[in-house]
Amino acid sequence: MPPLPSSLRRFACINLFLLFIFLPCRAWAQNLGEMPSIDARSYILMNANTGQILAAKNAYQPYAIASLSKLMTLYLLFEKIHSGSIHLDQQFFPASVALRTGGSSMFLRAGLPFTVSQLILGMTVPSGNDAAVEAAVLVAGNVPDFVARMNSTAKSLGMLSTTYYNPDGLPHPNNLSSAYDQALLARAILQRFPQYLHFFGHQSFTYAGITSPNPNLLVGRVPFITGMKSGYTNAAGHCLVVTGTQGNLTLIAVVLGVPSFVHERRGFWKTSWESLKLLDWGFARTLWLPQMGLETASAAVSPDSVTSTP
Secondary structure (H helix, E strand, O other), X not given: OOOOOHHHHHHHHHHHHHHHHHHHHHHHHHXXXXXXXXXXXXXXXXXXXXXXXXXXXXXXXXXEOHHHHHHHHHHHHHHHHHOOOOXXXXXXXXXXXXXXXXXXXXXXXXXXXXXXXXXXXHHHOOOOHHHHHHHHHHHHOOHHHHHHHHHHHHHHOOOOOOEOOOOOOOOOOOOEEOXXXXXXXXXXXXXXXXXXXXXHHOOEEEEOOEEEEOOOOOOOOOOOEEEEEEEXXXXXXXXXXXXXXXXXEEEEEEEEEEOOOOOHHHHHHXXXXXXXXXXXXXXXXXXXXXXXXXXXXXXXXXXXXXXXXX
């Protein structure tokens, strides 16, 4: 039998992935909301509507967060746009400091213009470090002043376990945050800038003739997923902030430090799976089980996490 074409193999893999996601998730819902095991050093599940913590493990402990740092970069860029100082369709040429930035890239090119919308997608989809540095220059004029603004904004949002050293999340001992802090930031984005949420919902992004996939493998594959951001370094492991909405309820799941793999993309599959388990359990506990007249499981918060809701 001849081998399947590569496009068919990809289609089959995606559908198998969804099959293995939804069948077990519905089984958990039927099992009276039993909390699934989450293979991560830290996680949190938050009700974005109320701020209530539904599940947590090591949620206040600071860890390396890799490109989750870009959520704060995006937050400050959204503030700049919201103020009217720059506009989504406004064009710029890349700054030299952005062009020198290594790691993941949106592939900015000298002399090739980009719009602010493209810059946002360059961070949310391929997690471009060049895009993050460019955003820092647009917002604050230079990277050091932008990083100072990142840290002051973190404090104002109550992110007490967070410090930033750069706008892109490239490895540095000062780039630390907690699952709780990242949930606070995601909630702030949802509440203050809902008009920009669609930027987090793209499966791919094309710029300079290069198409990049979104490492958040739930986007576009699971109907209720709306975003947000992935991250990976050796120190951080695989990390993911995910938002999902069913009916009037929005949940935020943050998973940090999913064990790494030699094949980086395999790690993103696993991180997406762990995050989806959290979200599906949360929706089951909050929406489905009460409607079925079943007693819901109590919130799963580990002893090393503060359980009060701010």
